[in-house]
Amino acid sequence: MAGYSSGDRTRENLVNAAGELAAELGFSRVTTREVAKRAGENVGSIHYHFGSKEKLFEAVVYKAIDPQLKNPLSDVLAPYMDRLDDRTVQAEAVVSAVRWFMGQLFYDDKPLWCCRVIYQLLQSPGHLRDLAYSVAIEPGVESFRRLLRRVDGSLSFKDSIREMLIICSPIFFHADYRDIIGRELGVESYCPDYLEGLERSVLKRTLFALGLADQVEKIWNSSERGGE
Numbered sequence: 178m179a180g181y182s183s184g185d186r187t188r189e190n191l192v193n194a195a196g197e198l199a200a201e202l203g204f205s206r207v208t209t210r211e212v213a214k215r216a217g218e219n220v221g222s223i224h225y226h227f228g229s230k231e232k233l234f235e236a237v238v239y240k241a242i243d244p245q246l247k248n249p250l251s252d253v254l255a256p257y258m259d260r261l262d263d264r265t266v267q268a269e270a271v272v273s274a275v276r277w278f279m280g281q282l283f284y285d286d287k288p289l290w291c292c293r294v295i296y297q298l299l300q301s302p303g304h305l306r307d308l309a310y311s312v313a314i315e316p317g318v319e320s321f322r323r324l325l326r327r328v329d330g331s332l333s334f335k336d337s338i339r340e341m342l343i344i345c346s347p348i349f350f351h352a353d354y355r356d357i358i359g360r361e362l363g364v365e366s367y368c369p370d371y372l373e374g375l376e377r378s379v380l381k382r383t384l385f386a387l388g389l390a391d392q393v394e395k396i397w398n399s400s401e402r403g404g405e
Contacts, residue, residue, distance in 0.1 A: 188226045188236075190216040193288060196237045200293035204234055204305060231304075238298070238305055241291040242313035244281050250320040253277050258327070267328045268392035272380055274321050278345055279376050282352040283367065292352045321345075328387050344383050351375060 194216035198207045209230050213220045227233040239246075257270035282292055295314075298306045322337040332340065351358060351367070359365055367375075377397075384393050 184226070187216075187218055187222055190218060191223060191226060191233060192236050192240055193290070194218075195233050196240065196288065196290040196294055199234070199237060199297060200290035203297050203301060205301065207234075209233075234305055235308065237294060238309050240287075241294045242309055244287060245313040245317060248277075250274060250277050250317040254320055254324055258324075261324075261327045264389060265392060265395065267387075268384055268389045268396055270324055271328065271383060271387065271389070272396055274324060275344065275348075275380050275383060276376065277317075278348050279372070279379075282348060283372055289355075292355075296353045325387070328389070340386070344379065344386075347375065347379055 191212060195207060195212045198211055198215060207230075209220050209223050212233070213223060223230065223233055227236060253273050254270055257266055257273070260266040261270065295309060298309050318338075318341065321341050322334075325337045325340055326332050326334075355367065359367070362371070380396070381393055384390060384396070
């Protein structure tokens, strides 16, 4: 497999350096000088490869949301949407949605700064937040919200937003505060058993809340058979 060219490596170094700094400080406090220093490159390389600091930041955002773009939740849920009269299919769709959120934050090989960058963006109104939200976050939110209303027809639009946030908040919290949680656990990163426990806990509460408690054991048994 061919390796990166020198230009590709420089570009990647700059994106990662800018991402790390933005995750630590917020985009508004990141300077091109600090990015170049951390990347081990010269300041002129930022303008050569990106044209401006703003375009570099856009590249950071696109790297952070790349998994959502390559594997959108709407595609994950598409096979279920025409069969949601079946309670088992409803449960399977909800499980797939929760596992999608877990996968975006914990199970891929993207740099750790990617999660923190999204967290920083959501605190800071502006072009970059609008970009991330419209391209990646809003489509996932809308897909999950639509699923919840199909499963529970009594949910209003506002109800579905609230339920989605209640379901996903433990996942987001673990992603945004992994350093302090890791300190409490005495580890540098979450082990697979801990993440599996988190996923099961979220799913169990979600299925109960949606009136699908009778599907819990069926889902677990199916998952265990699938892993054999």
